Amino acid sequence: MKRSKPLLPTSSHVTLGKVAAACGVSPSTVSRVINGTAIVSAEKQARVRRAVEELGFVPNTLARALADGRTFSVGLVAQYLESPFYALMLRGIEETLSAAGYGLVVASGHWNAEEEARCVHAMRMRRVDGIIVLTGMLEDEFLIELARELPVVVTGRALEAPGLHALPSKDFDGARAATRHLLERGHARIAFIGGDVSHPDSHERERGYRAALAEASLGMDPALMRAGDYLETGGAAATEALLDEGVDFTAIFAANDQMAAGAAQVLYRRGLRVPEDVSIVGFDDLLSTAHASPPRTTVSLSVAELGRRAALAILDLLQHRAPRVHAPEPELVLRQSVRPPAPQRGGSARSMSTSR
Amino acid sequence: MKRSKPLLPTSSHVTLGKVAAACGVSPSTVSRVINGTAIVSAEKQARVRRAVEELGFVPNTLARALADGRTFSVGLVAQYLESPFYALMLRGIEETLSAAGYGLVVASGHWNAEEEARCVHAMRMRRVDGIIVLTGMLEDEFLIELARELPVVVTGRALEAPGLHALPSKDFDGARAATRHLLERGHARIAFIGGDVSHPDSHERERGYRAALAEASLGMDPALMRAGDYLETGGAAATEALLDEGVDFTAIFAANDQMAAGAAQVLYRRGLRVPEDVSIVGFDDLLSTAHASPPRTTVSLSVAELGRRAALAILDLLQHRAPRVHAPEPELVLRQSVRPPAPQRGGSARSMSTSR
DNA sequence: CTGAAAGCGCTTACAG
DNA sequence: CTGAAAGCGCTTACAG
Missing domain, CATH: 1.10.260.40 (lambda repressor-like DNA-binding domains)
Known part of the structure; x- marks a missing residue:
């Protein structure tokens, strides 16, 4: 045949x-x-x-581009491509751009302004028609100037400038909703594990936590607030510290899912059960969060959809239309890592951990 | 200032x-x-x-490319960008290519030969200097012909042809090692959850399982072998079936980590503990596997490193050197999801699940 | 060491 | 409706 x-x-x-x-x-x-x-x-x-x-x-697209000035490709400055967060984003972006006939050139900046600037430069040499920047450390001014040269879309920050469309996420709202949820379930001693402070969203997430507590007229206990780094290891370290210092808490709100996973792991290792002994809420709604044991409650940022919208925004800009899209609203996703605190017959996380 | x-x-x-x-x-x-x-x-x-x-x-890189024929960019045909597996691969590839001054154009084929062919076509219009294909469904013949047009590197399959370098992984060895580990720990009733049968590696992983059992002179029990799809949901469904049908087993070897996560979740929901009641071993060593509760034992494919090597291989080809790289050896990573089976005082997964 | 010229593969006014 | 011509921004023999 x-x-x-x-x-x-x-x-x-x-x-x-x-x-x-x-x-x-x-x-x-x-x-x-x-x-x-x-x-x-x-x-x-x-x-x-x-x-x-x-x-x-x-x-030959190149020859065409040389002749008429359009490459039909857009550049993406991501940060860490191995992160499940960027994986979701990438999914949404690629899907949308491909469908529109655009190619996607990716590079990662590793949360480092200089590297990001190098990525941008490499993309301009390739004459991409537009650039999408995922948060990152570039100064706002840099992006504003860049947008004078070619269309720019940036996620994770609020910014207005000609040729530029920003898609800030409501991190504050999401964090407040997460904390409120825990409060409504009866938790009063809620530990907070913060994100990498160099990422702008980490401040917003912390503010949300503080706001919810304040609304509930609960005082802020510095012992409950721990520094993290948005990685599993940071979540684990913070949780260990909490336990080792004998801090009294019945729930943890981690500023992202990766830290929530790290926290869960430490609790598990120390013989504390989720949610029986300690409740946990994360943030982002990564794919693996729904499949944790137990499935973890979290705040969904609809990351893939955010990616799609970022792509739609750059497409608008490329067609000289003003983008209307904005980031999806954060949404609390209820799963099985939250439960009212155990009655106080010596069953708090603290006493259990010290009793081992 | x-x-x-x-x-x-x-x-x-x-x-x-x-x-x-x-x-x-x-x-x-x-x-x-x-x-x-x-x-x-x-x-x-x-x-x-x-x-x-x-x-x-x-x-202007385009003008340069037009004049001298080199774009200094390579195309990557991935499958599902949101998958943590591809995220790791992408990390390794981008890192290596960027360092060498190459741009990376990505597109995803969704395990669909036609879509993959479209990706390839789009990349050739952009005149990428070479193409990396991550497994996928394209026929070997297609890749061989493609390699006559430009350098091609493909992971996940064995293939030899001019202008083409393949990086097959030793899935068989990895799966056999995983199964042996379980056998050595004393498990005799090891359930196997297979991968998507349309992916070539799923056959190898199943063969590895069978081989280990055969070596141990254990008969094959069809009731222990379940079809999966490489997704969490498939692992969950298979585990539910196992439990619902009252199959007797003390351990599960899932053909990838995502299914292992799904399996763990079902066990958790049914009140079975890992590893006390059921041991689990997965495959791939995704980032989240080390941070599961408990951390799961798995077979590492060193995916990011595999990505790096794929990139090095295309770089070699682009420089008219014969690539020497091969995929990293699969490596069993011992964590905490395996333990000898509980003594048979009615403590098998089966009796526990039916006793609820 | 350096410049003029041709060419890479297209597109697009400009004239029919 | 269609073709000849110029031009997009570079590189690279080819002659000094």
Whole structure:
């Protein structure tokens, strides 16, 4: 059984000129039928299409870009590509851009302004039509100036400037909702594990926690507030400290899911059960959070959808339309890591941990 | 306080020609100093560099590519970007390519040959210098033909052809090691949850399981072998079936970590503890596996490192060197989800689950 | 060491 | 409706 067509019936060596020669029309005409950019007689259309097919012509986007100034590709400055958070974001972005015929050039800045600037520079050399920046450490001013050169979309911060669209997330609201949830379930001693303070959202998440406590007329206990880094190890370390110092708490609100996972792990190791002994709420709603044991309650940022919207925003900008999109509202996702605190017959996290 | 320099001292509108005009040399000379492609008098070098600096010249990679045929970018055909597995891979690839001055164009094929072929086509229009394909469903023949057009690296399969380098992983060995580990710990009733059968590696992983059992002279019990899909939900469903059907088992070997997470979740929900009641071993060593509660034993494929090597391989190919790299050896990572089976005082998974 | 010239593969006014 | 021509921003033999 023979194939009627080769599997890969295309060649990069065939040029528009050769196609033109092959079917006896001018290059201009070939260009026009390929791009549908002008009316061409049906007869020539057919001839051209056949030749394109037969020769396996693969149009050279670079040459096109050089001629008309558009590369149909956008640059993405991410931070840590191995992070499940960026993975979700990337999913949404790639999906949307691909569907619109755009290519995606990615680079990661590792939360370092200089690296991010290098990424931006590399992308400009490649003449991407626009750039999406995922939070990061670049100064607002830098982005504003960049947006004078080409369309820019940035997530995770609020910013207004010509040619620039920002998609800030309501971290404050989300964190407040998470904390309120714990309060409503009867927790009064809620530990907070903060994010990396160099990330702007970590302040907002902490503010949300503080606000909810204040609304409940609960005083702030510094012993309950722990520094973290948005990584599992940070969540684990903070939880260990909490336990080792004998701090009294019945619940933990971690500023992201990765830290919540680290916290859960330490509790597990110390023989404390979630949610029987300690309740936990995280933030972000990573894929793995729903599949933890037990599934963890968290604040969903709809990260993949955020990515989609960032992509839609850059697409708008590229078409000279003002983007209307904004980040999805944070949403509390109830799962099984929260329960009212155990009655105080010596069952707080503290006494259990010290009793071991 | 004023800045001495603007934050973004570059402009895409400055061309090499303008730089040349600005400092009174020919474009050729500017090109030569920028690329260090020929000896230029120190005096002119200095003049050119100053002009480049002052005008904020950003070389146009596209024009360069058109002139000399190299884009310095490579295409990556991934499958599901939101998957933690691809996230790790991407990390390793981007890191290596960036360091070498290459750009990365990503697209996802969603385990669908047609979509993957579309990705490949889009990348060839962009004239990437080479393509990395992460497993996927493209026929071997397709890749072989593609490699005649440009360098290709493919992970997850064994394949030899000119211009192509494959990085198959030893899934069989890994799976056998995982199963042996369970056997050595005294488990005889080991359930196996298989991967998506359309992925080539799932067969190898199943073969490894079978081989280990055979070596231990244990008969194959079909009731212990469950179909999965490499997703948490599949692992959960398989585990539920196992429990509901009252199958007798003391351990589970899941063909990947995501299914292991799903399995653990179901066990948790049914009141079975890991590892006290049931031991679990997964595969891949995703970031979240080390941070599960309890941390799960798994087979590490060193995915990020695999990504790095795939990138090194394409770099070799691009430099007309024969790649020497191969995938890292799978490695059993011992954590806390395995323990010898409980003594048979009615403590098997089966009796516990039915006693609830 | 350096410049003028041709060419990379397209697109797009400009004239029919 | 269609073609010849110029131009996009570089690089690279080719001659000094």
